Amino acid sequence: MKCWNCQSALDEALLCARCGMPQPTEFLGAFEVLGLAPRLNWDAAELQRSYEQLAQKCHPDLFWAHMDERVLTAARRAMRTLNDAYRELRDPIGRLRYVLAATGHSRELTRTVPDGLQESAQIVDRVLRTVEKARSSADRETWEAHQDHLASLQVQVEKAQEHSESVRAGLVVEWDNAVGNAPMAWPQVSDGWYEQAIRWLGEREYLDALTTRMHTGRDWQEVSEAGSVK
Numbered sequence: 001m002k003c004w005n006c007q008s009a010l011d012e013a014l015l016c017a018r019c020g021m022p023q024p025t026e027f028l029g030a031f032e033v034l035g036l037a038p039r040l041n042w043d044a045a046e047l048q049r050s051y052e053q054l055a056q057k058c059h060p061d062l063f064w065a066h067m068d069e070r071v072l073t074a075a076r077r078a079m080r081t082l083n084d085a086y087r088e089l090r091d092p093i094g095r096l097r098y099v100l101a102a103t104g105h106s107r108e109l110t111r112t113v114p115d116g117l118q119e120s121a122q123i124v125d126r127v128l129r130t131v132e133k134a135r136s137s138a139d140r141e142t143w144e145a146h147q148d149h150l151a152s153l154q155v156q157v158e159k160a161q162e163h164s165e166s167v168r169a170g171l172v173v174e175w176d177n178a179v180g181n182a183p184m185a186w187p188q189v190s191d192g193w194y195e196q197a198i199r200w201l202g203e204r205e206y207l208d209a210l211t212t213r214m215h216t217g218r219d220w221q222e223v224s225e226a227g228s229v230k
């Protein structure tokens with residue numbers, strides 16, 4: 001590919017290295033947009049620094065002097081692409097989700113009960129339903145009667161969260177080792193890695209949803225008939 005403005009050859013990048021003009025972005029992935037290797041373990045400050053440096057160089061305000069609609073359009077588009085890429089990659093879970101989607105694996109995602117919770121998943125659900133019903137019908141007695149049980153179930157869920165984090169750490173290390181010295185291409189990892197990562201993300205979504213329900217269930221606040229909190 002060549003720069004549309006100065007015709008010099010382009011690496012995959014948001015801006016031309018020679019003339020500084022923003023380039024068409026439709027072929028760039030989120031990591032390329034930010035000029036970063038597709039690693040999973042990025043430090044948040046490091047990501048933010050890359051984002052801010054690029055944002056300073058392609059901000060549309062810089063290009064007003066050109067009075068050329070093509071230049072302004074390119075700058076606006078580059079800025080939008082940069083913002084989208086940063087939003088997708090800024091947090092570690094989003095980054096893993098992006099990697100799975102960008103390598104064609106996101107269709108297989110489904111919420112999954114983690115191994116350690118399979119036996120108690122139905123109990124958790126039943127207790128939560130009871131508590132949720134008690135909350136919405138302002139039945140404080142029933143709500144209180146289930147709080148101890150809910151608290152002990154919450155301990156189990158927190159253990160599952162901890163285990164989930166250690167599995168994620170293993171996935172990250174394997175992926176980042178494979179990124180190694182071919183840093184601008186998708187790394188070669190086994191099909192097993194993708195299977196495990198998809199399963200992990202499905203479990204994580206289940207755990208996050210459950211944690212939210214538990215926090216709500218343990219907080220006494222009556223819900224009015226219309227569904228709004230009093």
Ligand SMILES: [Zn+2]
Nearest residue numbers: 003006016019
């Ligand atoms: Zn150029």
